[in-house]
Amino acid sequence: MALLDVSGFSSFSGFGKHRQAQLVDRPNHYSFGAKSQEFAVPVGVDPSTFLKSCNCEDGVSIDMNHGTTTLAFKFRHGVIVAVDSRASAGSYIASKEANKVIEINPYLLGTMSGSAADCQYWERLLAKECRLYKLRNKQRISVSAASKLLSNMMLGYRGMGLSMGSMICGWDKKGPGLYYVDDNGTRLSGRMFSTGCGNSYAYGVVDSGYNEDMTVEEAYELGRRGIAHATHRDAYSGGVVNLYHMKEDGWIKVCKEDVSELIHRYRKGMF
Amino acid sequence: MLHPSLGKILLSCLERDLERIQFLDGFRGAAVPVLWNFMYQSDDHLPYSLPSISVQSAIPLYISPSVPLPFPLGHGTTTLGFVFQGGVIAAADSRSSCAGLVACPESQKIIPVHSHLVSTTSGTSADCALWKRILARELRLYQLRNRRRLSTGGAAKLLSHMLHPFKGTELSMDAGTQSKGTDGKKTGSVSETGPRLYYVCSDGLRLQGELFSVGSGSPYAYSILDGNIHWGLSVDEAVSVAREAVYRATHRDAYSGNNVDLYHVTAKGWRRRKREDLKEEYYREKERERKRVEERRREIENKKQTK
Numbered sequence: 001m002a003l004l005d006v007s008g009f010s011s012f013s014g015f016g017k018h019r020q021a022q023l024v025d026r027p028n029h030y031s032f033g034a035k036s037q038e039f040a041v042p043v044g045v046d047p048s049t050f051l052k053s054c055n056c057e058d059g060v061s062i063d064m065n066h067g068t069t070t071l072a073f074k075f076r077h078g079v080i081v082a083v084d085s086r087a088s089a090g091s092y093i094a095s096k097e098a099n100k101v102i103e104i105n106p107y108l109l110g111t112m113s114g115s116a117a118d119c120q121y122w123e124r125l126l127a128k129e130c131r132l133y134k135l136r137n138k139q140r141i142s143v144s145a146a147s148k149l150l151s152n153m154m155l156g157y158r159g160m161g162l163s164m165g166s167m168i169c170g171w172d173k174k175g176p177g178l179y180y181v182d183d184n185g186t187r188l189s190g191r192m193f194s195t196g197c198g199n200s201y202a203y204g205v206v207d208s209g210y211n212e213d214m215t216v217e218e219a220y221e222l223g224r225r226g227i228a229h230a231t232h233r234d235a236y237s238g239g240v241v242n243l244y245h246m247k248e249d250g251w252i253k254v255c256k257e258d259v260s261e262l263i264h265r266y267r268k269g270m271f
Numbered sequence: 272m273l274h275p276s277l278g279k280i281l282l283s284c285l286e287r288d289l290e291r292i293q294f295l296d297g298f299r300g301a302a303v304p305v306l307w308n309f310m311y312q313s314d315d316h317l318p319y320s321l322p323s324i325s326v327q328s329a330i331p332l333y334i335s336p337s338v339p340l341p342f343p344l345g346h347g348t349t350t351l352g353f354v355f356q357g358g359v360i361a362a363a364d365s366r367s368s369c370a371g372l373v374a375c376p377e378s379q380k381i382i383p384v385h386s387h388l389v390s391t392t393s394g395t396s397a398d399c400a401l402w403k404r405i406l407a408r409e410l411r412l413y414q415l416r417n418r419r420r421l422s423t424g425g426a427a428k429l430l431s432h433m434l435h436p437f438k439g440t441e442l443s444m445d446a447g448t449q450s451k452g453t454d455g456k457k458t459g460s461v462s463e464t465g466p467r468l469y470y471v472c473s474d475g476l477r478l479q480g481e482l483f484s485v486g487s488g489s490p491y492a493y494s495i496l497d498g499n500i501h502w503g504l505s506v507d508e509a510v511s512v513a514r515e516a517v518y519r520a521t522h523r524d525a526y527s528g529n530n531v532d533l534y535h536v537t538a539k540g541w542r543r544r545k546r547e548d549l550k551e552e553y554y555r556e557k558e559r560e561r562k563r564v565e566e567r568r569r570e571i572e573n574k575k576q577t578k
Contacts, residue, residue, distance in 0.1 A: 200490035200491050200494075200523065201490050201491070201493060201494040202494065203491055203494075203519075203523050204490070204491035204492060204493070204494040204495045204516070204519045204520065204523070205494045205495060205498065207491075207519050207522060207523065208495055208515060208519050211560055211563060212560070212564060213563070213564060213567050225498065226494075229493075229494035229497050229498060230494065232494075232497060233490065233493050233494065233497070266497075266498050267497065267498070267501075
């Protein structure tokens with residue numbers, strides 16, 4: 001229309017055409033992404049090119065390492081989730097009792113590894129989405145759907161420098177569920193996962209002690225051992241072991257034990 | 272004291288060996304001529320001691336530019352060694368990989384250096400094989416000259432000093448030398464007894480310790496070793512822990528696999544266990560688990576029936 005052209009107003013072209021980043025002024029952020037799918041990007045700087053400049057050898061190099069150890073495994077009586085509690089910023093230990101498990105609802109748990117800010121924000125967002133799903137559909141969200149929501153959030157910001165390695169554990173109609181979700185958008189279902197830079201140490205221990213029909217006590221001990229040995233050898237893991245057990249009627253927090261005491265117990269008799 | 276004429280005969284034998292080694296090394300352009308200067312000193316009248324690595328000329332020496340590596344080399348292996356009351360155990364996998372290709376599924380990563388000294392290797396196979404041969408020769412010379420075996424610490428020190436001129440070039444090697452020390456035949460010097468384990472790396476690092484694991488599969492092995500190793504292990508227990516650790520590492524690490532080699536070093540020397548294919552271990556474990564699940568099921572059924 002003539003008036004539209006003269007005023008220079010260009011309507012939102014939508015899908016198919018080159019998407020433009022628009023500065024939209026809105027009264028609040030609560031309805032962000034509710035009506036149409038939106039992605040928020042910081043003003044001015046393009047995150048992916050900024051990060052590429054940070055990762056090259058000459059100049060500043062920001063290493064995004066997942067500095068932690070978390071592990072989870074499925075067995076006959078549910079899912080065991082064990083995490084350490086050290087939050088590090090480079091070589092500084094920012095917190096020795098960080099909480100790396102988010103209790104999404106009484107039957108869903110999410111672990112965090114990688115950048116603490118990213119994990120906390122996105123998993124809280126996931127918790128909100130799960131709650132909304134329950135209110136809208138009058139039934140609990142399945143573990144598979146919850147992990148898919150999270151992985152789609154990650155895919156939306158792929159290449160922009162998010163750093164998150166998380167495990168979504170729960171018990172739904174299909175039984176115990178365990179999914180690994182990554183900042184690349186990887187989503188894997190499995191029997192046992194371990195994330196973070198101490199994961200290789202945990203894998204060795206849990207692999208050798210695992211069998212499908214362990215008793216509950218044996219499973220607790222295996223989870224504790226995995227984290228304890230990983231914190232013993234990995235510099236970026238430490239603090240306490242937070243152990244959760246996901247059962248059919250919800251999760252329970254089993255224990256919170258200091259890693260140094262555990263290691264002394266296990267290595268009694270060492271020279 | 273070695274008779275001068277005998278000394279010359281030995282030297283001429285070594286010259287021939289050196290020519291062969293120089294040929295092998297030519298491909299990498301390593302600075303072989305630099306190191307071997309000291310060997311040709313003809314001052315027979317001086318008592319032979321450990322060969323000195325000091326370079327004599329003031330002019331900058333010929334160090335040929337090292338050939339750049341075609342791809343970044345990781346130490347794709349799992350080797351481990353630990354000390355306990357029954358001696359020293361050395362275990363390693365047997366896979367040699369070249370980027371994504373398994374170049375040799377049956378390589379030897381543990382090389383016996385002499386009757387009481389065993390060395391594990393990690394890094395480029397060529398470098399490791401060459402330097403172990405050189406080390407073996409140096410130790411034999413020492414033994415002939417001084418009528419006693421060089422201690423493990425001395426051997427480790429010798430190796431790390433030999434590698435020092437190559438620091439900064441792309442030599443890649445990690446070694447764990449270990450031996451159960453001999454006693455007796457010394458001439459009054461401090462005798463070293465007992466098992467010893469050293470970790471030597473091409474950066475020049477040399478550490479003494481009681482438990483080491485090297486390579487890309489080492490984190491997986493470390494956690495198992497940490498929990499189960501202590502001084503009072505019996506030989507059978509130690510062997511089974513070492514095998515389990517290598518097995519777990521090969522299970523998770525792509526660059527380790529195939530077979531596991533085990534050497535047990537005692538005061539009488541080293542003994543090699545028969546090479547075991549880890550594929551058998553994997554199937555045995557699966558079989559065990561299957562049996563356990565079946566037994567469990569039977570128990571549950573019996574309980575239901577009795578109720």
